[in-house]
Amino acid sequence: MKKQLEKITPRDQDFSQWYTDVVLNAKLVEYGPVKGTIIFRPYGYAIWENIQKILDMEFKKIGVENVYFPLLIPESLFNKEKDHVEGFAPEMATVTQVGDKVLEEKLFIRPTSEVLMANFWQKEIKSYRDLPLLYNQWNNVMRWEKTTRPFLRTSEFLWQEGHTIHNSPEQAKKLTLKILEIYSNFATNVLMIPVINGQKTEHEKFAGAQETYTIESLMHDGQALQAGTSHYFGNNFTKVYDIKFQNNEGKWEYAYTTSWGVSTRLIGAIIMSHSDDLGLVLPSQISPIQVQIINVQNxxxxxSASEQLAKELNQYRVGIDRSDKTFGFKISEAEIKGIPIRIEVGPRDLANNQVMISRRDTRQKMAVPIDEVQTVVKNMIQEYDQNIYQIALQNREQRTSHAETLAEYQNLLDENQGFVLVPFCGDIACEEDVKKKTSTNSRCIPFDVEQTKGKCFNCQKDSELRVYFARAY
Amino acid sequence: MKKQLEKITPRDQDFSQWYTDVVLNAKLVEYGPVKGTIIFRPYGYAIWENIQKILDMEFKKIGVENVYFPLLIPESLFNKEKDHVEGFAPEMATVTQVGDKVLEEKLFIRPTSEVLMANFWQKEIKSYRDLPLLYNQWNNVMRWEKTTRPFLRTSEFLWQEGHTIHNSPEQAKKLTLKILEIYSNFATNVLMIPVINGQKTEHEKFAGAQETYTIESLMHDGQALQAGTSHYFGNNFTKVYDIKFQNNEGKWEYAYTTSWGVSTRLIGAIIMSHSDDLGLVLPSQISPIQVQIINVQNxxxxxSASEQLAKELNQYRVGIDRSDKTFGFKISEAEIKGIPIRIEVGPRDLANNQVMISRRDTRQKMAVPIDEVQTVVKNMIQEYDQNIYQIALQNREQRTSHAETLAEYQNLLDENQGFVLVPFCGDIACEEDVKKKTSTNSRCIPFDVEQTKGKCFNCQKDSELRVYFARAY
Structure with missing residues (x-):
C-alpha cells in the first residue's frame, strides 16, 4: 500500500508535480512519441467516453446532428478569414508532401473546422427553409503548443466542435446561449464543478467571433480554467465565404453562424477540482467504475456474495477486484482510481451478514447489513457528488475577491487569490497592458454580477464592466 | 416524385454512376475540399454511429478496452519495421512544418497504428501477468489513394483498429480468429451481407503480418469487397520493437501481437449489396430511421394518430414526416433513404381504423388495422432483413464458380462471374503474374472449402490450395 502512495507528491507541496503524479499513477495517459502528445490509456479514455455519452445525448435532445468533416484544410481555403488565420497560423501542423512527392498546395491539420463548414454550407444553403443546420463532430484537432501538459494543453486533443447556421441573428445568439447552458449544467451537475457563466472580453474572444461565451472554473490551486466556450460569429464567416440564403421575401441575405466546444481538458479540470493526495476523486456519473467491490479473501x-451484490447494484458500473493482490494494495488502487464507492466483502463480515462500505471523498467506512446495501449506496453516491461539489465551491468562494486598482489586484494575486472582480474599460490595448504587467488576463464578464459604472482598474478611464481576472491554465 | 427519381442512374445501366448517384442523393456524403476526402453528412454519419455502437459492444464483451493513440508517427519510429514501411510509405501524408518552422523530423499521419502500440508496449510490458492487453480505437487514418470513391477508397477514412498483445502464439491466434468471427457475424446478422471467411494468400496478407484473415463479400455487380481483416503478427513486431515479457519461469520471451479493423468501407458494402434504382435499402439494425411514419395530410x-403510433413503436427508431412536401415527394424521400418500413397515416384510412404499411425492399403495401401495427411491424422487419440477405446471397451464389485453368478463369471474368475457386500454388510470384495478366488477385483461402491437391491454375505446378480469385473493389 505504501509503495503506491509514495508515488504521488502531496498536493500542497507541489501542485504541478502532484497533478502529473496523479495522471500517470492513475494510468490515465502516457506521453506519446511526438512532443506534446498523449496516449489515452483505457482508464483515461473510458472517462472521455462517459463525458461523450452524456453530452452527446444533450446535444441530440435540442436537434443537433453528428457529422464528420475531413482532417485536412487547404491553405487557400483557410487563409480567407484574416482573424482566424492570425489566431491559428503559428500553431498549425502542415502537410507538405505525400510519400516522396511534394504537394502543390500546403494542407493544414485542422485546428478547428469553421472554414470547412463554411465551405460546405456555401454550396448547401439556398433558402431559409434549409436553415437552421445544427452540426456537431467528435474528433481530433491539432494546435502546436510550446508548453504542454496532459489534458490541459496538448498538441493534439480530442473534443467536440459544434457548428450551426441560422437565418437570423436572434436565433443564432439564442443557440449560442442554449449551448452555454448545456455546458454549464453539465459541469455543475455531472462533473460537480462549479462554473461562472459569462462573456469573453474583446481581447479574449475567439479568432473571428463577434461574441464568445464561456464557463470558467477555479482549480484547487487557485488558477482558473476555461472549461467550455460558445461563439457567435454573426455573419463574419458567411460574408467571407459568401454564404447566402433567400429569405421568405425572396431576398438574399447572409446567414449567421455559431461554434462551440469542450475538449479532453475537462478531464484536467476534474482532476484539479476534486482529487487529493491519494489520487483521483471522480464524479460518479463519469467514473468508469462507480462501485468497486473488493474481495477481502478469494x-x-x-x-458468490460479491457477485450477488454486483447483480443487485446493476444500475451502476460495478467492478469486482478478485485479484491475488494484497488487501492494502487493492484499497490503494481503488483510491488512486478515484472510484466513488468501495465495498469490502470479507468472511468475518459475511458471518455477521454485513459488508464494509466506504466513500472515496471522506474515506468514512461503515458496516452495512447486506440487505441495506442498495439503499445505502444510492444515498451515498448522491452525498458523495454533493460533497465534492461543495468542496470545490468553497475553494472558489474563498479565493474569489474584488479589487479597484491594479496594485490591489496584484496584491491579491500574490496572496494566491483566484477570481478577482475588477472595474474594467474593456479596451483591447488596456487588457494587453494588464497581461504584460501581471501575466494574467480576463476570464469573463460574468452574467450574475451587476455591471456597474466605475474607473478601470488599470487605465483609470471610465468603465462600464465588472470583469473577473485571474491566473489561468 | 419523378423529379427525385430521375437523379439516380439505373443500376444495370451504369453501376458505378448508380453508386455515386445513390450516395449523393441519399445525402450520405459530399466531397471534401481535399481530393479523395469526403464529408459525412448527418445521415451518413448516423449509419456509422449505429455500426460503431453494435461492434463496440461486441468488442467490450470479450474484454477489449478502448484507447486513443496520437495521430502523428515520427519517421524514425515508423521506419523500423521494413515490410510495414514498404507497404505504406508511398501513401503517407507527411507533416514537415508547423507554422513557418520546419520540423527536425518528419511526422507521418498514421495510416494505421501498429508502431505506436509497439512503442508503448515496449515500455509497458514486463511480466506475463501484464498480458494479454486487448486495445481498440475508433479514429481517422490516412492513406493517399490515386483513385478514390466515397466510402470504398478515400484518402482519409474512419475505422476501428484493434491491437492486442499476448504471451503465447496460441492465445494470439485464437484472438485473431475470434475477431474474425465477430466481424463475420456482424456482416451476416446485422448488415445482412453474406461473407466468406478465409485466410489471405502470401501475396495479399497485410504488410508485416504472418497471417491475415478476412471476410469477403460480393457486391451486386459481381465484384468482391474485403469487408474486414484480422492479422496475426506472431512476434514480427515485438522483435523489431524489442517487446519482451518475463514468463512464469522467469525467462524473457518476445510477445505476440494481432491487429484487426473494419472501416467506413462497410457503408459502401451495404449500398452495393442491397440498394436499388430507387436509392438505399438499409439493413434495419443500422438504419438511422427504422420506421418512417408519413402524414398523408397535416x-x-x-x-395525433401518428404520434400515438410512434409511441407504440418506441422500441424502434421512428421518424414522422409532417413536412408540407407533397405526398409523392415524401414517399420518394423515404425510399431514397432506404428506410425499411413506411407507415402512411391518412384521414380516409383512419376512418376505417387502419393505416397503410409498406416495405422498402418489395414495395408491397398493405392495409393494417391500427391495433395490429406493432405485431405487423415486428414481423415485417424480420422478413425484410431476411429477404435482403437472401437476395444478396442468391446474387453471390449465381456468381460463384470454379475454374481449373487461367483461360477458364478469364472466360468466367468475361462473363462477369464473381468468386472463382481455383487450384493455386500460393506463390507470391505466381499471384503477381495472375495480377498482371488479369488485373485481379486472390480474395481468400476459404475455411469452408476442402483444400485439395491439384495443379495451379496459372503456373501448373503442384498446388495444395483452393482459392477464390475475383475482381475486387
Missing part, C-alpha cells in the same frame, strides 16, 4: 463464499 | 387527427 473464497467461494466471498466470491 | 390534420390534427392525423398528427
Amino acid at each position: 473464497t467461494d463464499q466471498v466470491e | 390534420t390534427d387527427q392525423v398528427e
Whole structure:
C-alpha cells in the first residue's frame, strides 16, 4: 500500500508535480512519441467516453446532428478569414508532401473546422427553409503548443466542435446561449464543478467571433480554467465565404453562424477540482467504475456474495477486484482510481451478514447489513457528488475577491487569490497592458454580477464592466 | 416524385454512376475540399454511429478496452519495421512544418497504428501477468489513394483498429480468429451481407503480418469487397520493437501481437449489396430511421394518430414526416433513404381504423388495422432483413464458380462471374503474374472449402490450395 502512495507528491507541496503524479499513477495517459502528445490509456479514455455519452445525448435532445468533416484544410481555403488565420497560423501542423512527392498546395491539420463548414454550407444553403443546420463532430484537432501538459494543453486533443447556421441573428445568439447552458449544467451537475457563466472580453474572444461565451472554473490551486466556450460569429464567416440564403421575401441575405466546444481538458479540470493526495476523486456519473467491490479473501463464499451484490447494484458500473493482490494494495488502487464507492466483502463480515462500505471523498467506512446495501449506496453516491461539489465551491468562494486598482489586484494575486472582480474599460490595448504587467488576463464578464459604472482598474478611464481576472491554465 | 427519381442512374445501366448517384442523393456524403476526402453528412454519419455502437459492444464483451493513440508517427519510429514501411510509405501524408518552422523530423499521419502500440508496449510490458492487453480505437487514418470513391477508397477514412498483445502464439491466434468471427457475424446478422471467411494468400496478407484473415463479400455487380481483416503478427513486431515479457519461469520471451479493423468501407458494402434504382435499402439494425411514419395530410387527427403510433413503436427508431412536401415527394424521400418500413397515416384510412404499411425492399403495401401495427411491424422487419440477405446471397451464389485453368478463369471474368475457386500454388510470384495478366488477385483461402491437391491454375505446378480469385473493389 505504501509503495503506491509514495508515488504521488502531496498536493500542497507541489501542485504541478502532484497533478502529473496523479495522471500517470492513475494510468490515465502516457506521453506519446511526438512532443506534446498523449496516449489515452483505457482508464483515461473510458472517462472521455462517459463525458461523450452524456453530452452527446444533450446535444441530440435540442436537434443537433453528428457529422464528420475531413482532417485536412487547404491553405487557400483557410487563409480567407484574416482573424482566424492570425489566431491559428503559428500553431498549425502542415502537410507538405505525400510519400516522396511534394504537394502543390500546403494542407493544414485542422485546428478547428469553421472554414470547412463554411465551405460546405456555401454550396448547401439556398433558402431559409434549409436553415437552421445544427452540426456537431467528435474528433481530433491539432494546435502546436510550446508548453504542454496532459489534458490541459496538448498538441493534439480530442473534443467536440459544434457548428450551426441560422437565418437570423436572434436565433443564432439564442443557440449560442442554449449551448452555454448545456455546458454549464453539465459541469455543475455531472462533473460537480462549479462554473461562472459569462462573456469573453474583446481581447479574449475567439479568432473571428463577434461574441464568445464561456464557463470558467477555479482549480484547487487557485488558477482558473476555461472549461467550455460558445461563439457567435454573426455573419463574419458567411460574408467571407459568401454564404447566402433567400429569405421568405425572396431576398438574399447572409446567414449567421455559431461554434462551440469542450475538449479532453475537462478531464484536467476534474482532476484539479476534486482529487487529493491519494489520487483521483471522480464524479460518479463519469467514473468508469462507480462501485468497486473488493474481495477481502478469494473464497467461494466471498466470491458468490460479491457477485450477488454486483447483480443487485446493476444500475451502476460495478467492478469486482478478485485479484491475488494484497488487501492494502487493492484499497490503494481503488483510491488512486478515484472510484466513488468501495465495498469490502470479507468472511468475518459475511458471518455477521454485513459488508464494509466506504466513500472515496471522506474515506468514512461503515458496516452495512447486506440487505441495506442498495439503499445505502444510492444515498451515498448522491452525498458523495454533493460533497465534492461543495468542496470545490468553497475553494472558489474563498479565493474569489474584488479589487479597484491594479496594485490591489496584484496584491491579491500574490496572496494566491483566484477570481478577482475588477472595474474594467474593456479596451483591447488596456487588457494587453494588464497581461504584460501581471501575466494574467480576463476570464469573463460574468452574467450574475451587476455591471456597474466605475474607473478601470488599470487605465483609470471610465468603465462600464465588472470583469473577473485571474491566473489561468 | 419523378423529379427525385430521375437523379439516380439505373443500376444495370451504369453501376458505378448508380453508386455515386445513390450516395449523393441519399445525402450520405459530399466531397471534401481535399481530393479523395469526403464529408459525412448527418445521415451518413448516423449509419456509422449505429455500426460503431453494435461492434463496440461486441468488442467490450470479450474484454477489449478502448484507447486513443496520437495521430502523428515520427519517421524514425515508423521506419523500423521494413515490410510495414514498404507497404505504406508511398501513401503517407507527411507533416514537415508547423507554422513557418520546419520540423527536425518528419511526422507521418498514421495510416494505421501498429508502431505506436509497439512503442508503448515496449515500455509497458514486463511480466506475463501484464498480458494479454486487448486495445481498440475508433479514429481517422490516412492513406493517399490515386483513385478514390466515397466510402470504398478515400484518402482519409474512419475505422476501428484493434491491437492486442499476448504471451503465447496460441492465445494470439485464437484472438485473431475470434475477431474474425465477430466481424463475420456482424456482416451476416446485422448488415445482412453474406461473407466468406478465409485466410489471405502470401501475396495479399497485410504488410508485416504472418497471417491475415478476412471476410469477403460480393457486391451486386459481381465484384468482391474485403469487408474486414484480422492479422496475426506472431512476434514480427515485438522483435523489431524489442517487446519482451518475463514468463512464469522467469525467462524473457518476445510477445505476440494481432491487429484487426473494419472501416467506413462497410457503408459502401451495404449500398452495393442491397440498394436499388430507387436509392438505399438499409439493413434495419443500422438504419438511422427504422420506421418512417408519413402524414398523408397535416390534420390534427392525423398528427395525433401518428404520434400515438410512434409511441407504440418506441422500441424502434421512428421518424414522422409532417413536412408540407407533397405526398409523392415524401414517399420518394423515404425510399431514397432506404428506410425499411413506411407507415402512411391518412384521414380516409383512419376512418376505417387502419393505416397503410409498406416495405422498402418489395414495395408491397398493405392495409393494417391500427391495433395490429406493432405485431405487423415486428414481423415485417424480420422478413425484410431476411429477404435482403437472401437476395444478396442468391446474387453471390449465381456468381460463384470454379475454374481449373487461367483461360477458364478469364472466360468466367468475361462473363462477369464473381468468386472463382481455383487450384493455386500460393506463390507470391505466381499471384503477381495472375495480377498482371488479369488485373485481379486472390480474395481468400476459404475455411469452408476442402483444400485439395491439384495443379495451379496459372503456373501448373503442384498446388495444395483452393482459392477464390475475383475482381475486387
